[in-house]
Amino acid sequence: MLAKRDDSSMTSYGAIRPRTPDLSDEDDNPVARSVDHFLMSTQQRRVPPAISLPDRRRPYLFDRHTSQASLHSSNQDGGGSVADFHREHNMAIRYRFFSRLDPGGTTLLMPNHVVEPLLFSILPFDDFKDSEGKQSSIVTIFSIWNTMMGTSLLAMPWALQQAGLGLGIILMLLMALLAVYTAYRVVESPEGLTLDVESSTAEFSDICRYFWGKPGEYVAVFFSVIVLLGGVIVYWVLMSNFLFFTGNIVYESLQPNSTTLPVMANKTFTCDVYCPTPQETNAYEYMPADWDETIEALDGDVPDFKDWFDYGHIWSLRGTVPVLLALLTFPLMNFKSPTFFTKFNVFGTVSVMYLLFFTFSKALECGFNVDIWNEASPNFAALYSLKFPALTGTLALSYFIHNAVLTVLRNQKNPENNARDLSIGYALSAICYIFIGFTFYSAFPTFRSCIADNFLNNFGSGDVLSAAARVFLLFQMITVLPLLMYLIRAQLSYLATGDVYPGLSYVCLLNLGIISIAVLFAIFYPYVGSILRYVGSVSGLIYIFTLPCIVHLRRLKLQGRLTKTQIVIHVGIILLGVLNLIGQFLV
Structure with a gap:
């Protein structure tokens, strides 16, 4: 039974001024309070000068026995709610836990395992937030877009070539619609559930734990880490490539009597592109x-x-360069907090804009080179191909934001706009993927089978625009890599030890293992397209096709709104994910 509160002692933050309660029996009378206004990071907390927080929180009483009796009586009268009782009881348990961490009640920070939204923000600066630390829809939309725009941009022309021009564009649109639907199911998943964490700070793994216990949480975290690990591997392959070609330019420029930048010898140049040896x-x-x-x-x-x-x-693309890159970047990955690197998030947006400009400029230079009729023509463009699973697997990773979408939307100023903003973010991403894929594919002046899974490899070291792209992307990826490593470490360490930073030796050992895997891939299997499609199909099966659907079905069942139509639709989506994974081994 809740103790009567004195409204006159309320502050503008909804906290209650302290007074000495009579707590003679801690077991029967645990104390609880709402922690909504205190579960925030120090970077997000903003207190107007005219308003002061209370010196300490005033507790209220929760009597387990009285509440149960009152609940039983209310249910007999047709009123009362079991959910209300459990919610108050959970609040009591959480309050006791936070009170032991912070007996004074004046400094209660967001739990360490909750990922901070600024890691995914396009503009992670306080100037773009209001006095409550909230962001507008425009910032939210571009944060969603910026989070999805990644290394798969470089592989999109290759992926489109695998599916064919006509079928490929259709699949890009259909995959975007499917991904935005399941992402929205993730966004609405905490609603109406009595979680053991605040709904505003819940991650999707918390939802899975609610329905399936620890095994559900382990599955969600494991495949989230698989996506991040795949990202690290692709980053390493690309960074090794960019560093190698940049080093070649510097080396050749420093040679005696060197007056021009190097060109790729013994290659057939057509419109400043060449067909690399497979x-x-x-x-x-x-x-x-x-x-x-x-x-x-x-x-x-x-x-x-x-x-x-x-x-x-000394300078070998599939030998020394990946190892040298590890030696240069390893110290950056062991910081306790990656906050410094979030200041470079805006470079991700700049890099995407540059790639859009780069592709458009090459299209103007090379023109439109598509022939859909003559199969013997170097410009022949097939409208469809049975290798289309390579595209759908790549798109499963390209449109993957499901493990971070709750974090991105956590600081949304107007949550009622979540569906709209999410849809616009996905639409912008689909437009960018289609623009780069179609533009590069249609302008490519020779056989489409020559398109590389990193389209910068279709240009020699002497190409000025591609050389600038490699240098800029190398810097941008070096600043993003510590964030990826932090997200992997935070999820694995908290799951295993309950702490996101168990110690320097533990963190160094974990990072060393991850980097070793990435270096081995860069040396023995540096195929960006294949890595993207395999990682995307495996993790997409779980996070895009399966978990959002079965969570939605469970919620409908709890609400008594589950129908056969809903079951058929969502089981069909899961089967599409299974077929997408199987298809990767048939192309």
């Missing part, structure tokens, strides 16, 4: 060209070790 034709292309001679020399005479210190051995 790496799949040589499983050991990461090794030097004279590797066989070196092995033979080891069997006989001692080799001249001076050859091992020439530029070709």
